[in-house]
Amino acid sequence: MAVEEVSQTRKDASGAGAAESAGGTDSKVLDNGLKLVGETIIPGASLLLDGKMGPAALHAAAGIAGRIILGPPGWILAAANSYSKSCTNKKLYEQFVKRDDGKRDSGKAA
Numbered sequence: 407m408a409v410e411e412v413s414q415t416r417k418d419a420s421g422a423g424a425a426e427s428a429g430g431t432d433s434k435v436l437d438n439g440l441k442l443v444g445e446t447i448i449p450g451a452s453l454l455l456d457g458k459m460g461p462a463a464l465h466a467a468a469g470i471a472g473r474i475i476l477g478p479p480g481w482i483l484a485a486a487n488s489y490s491k492s493c494t495n496k497k498l499y500e501q502f503v504k505r506d507d508g509k510r511d512s513g514k515a516a
Contacts, residue, residue: 441492449484452492461491 437455444451449469450462465488472480487498494501 438493441489445485445489449481450488452489456492458492462488 441452441455444455448466450465453462453465465484469481469484469488472484474480476483483498490496490498490501
């Protein structure tokens with residue numbers, strides 16, 4: 407019953423049926439899967455698939471430099487950062503840091 411209501415609400419709001427929205431989800435999953443496979447080949451591949459040539463080249467260079475300096479962890483970090491930026495538009499470390507949007511308490515009592 408609740409699922410039917412949610413589907414109807416989605417249909418009313420977007421004008422698309424449940425089958426179309428489910429197809430969009432499948433497409434996004436396949437797209438993210440392809441990006442992940444690309445990252446195993448070269449860091450920056452997911453950004454390249456998004457059409458962001460500059461950041462893709464920087465991630466590829468960082469991955470190669472990281473591999474030379476740190477070994478496999480350097481390559482993995484560059485690839486993970488690229489994938490994170492592509493899928494969520496956040497850098498890897500931003501996934502783990504809570505942001506207050508500049509509304510931090512300075513510690514001073516008023």
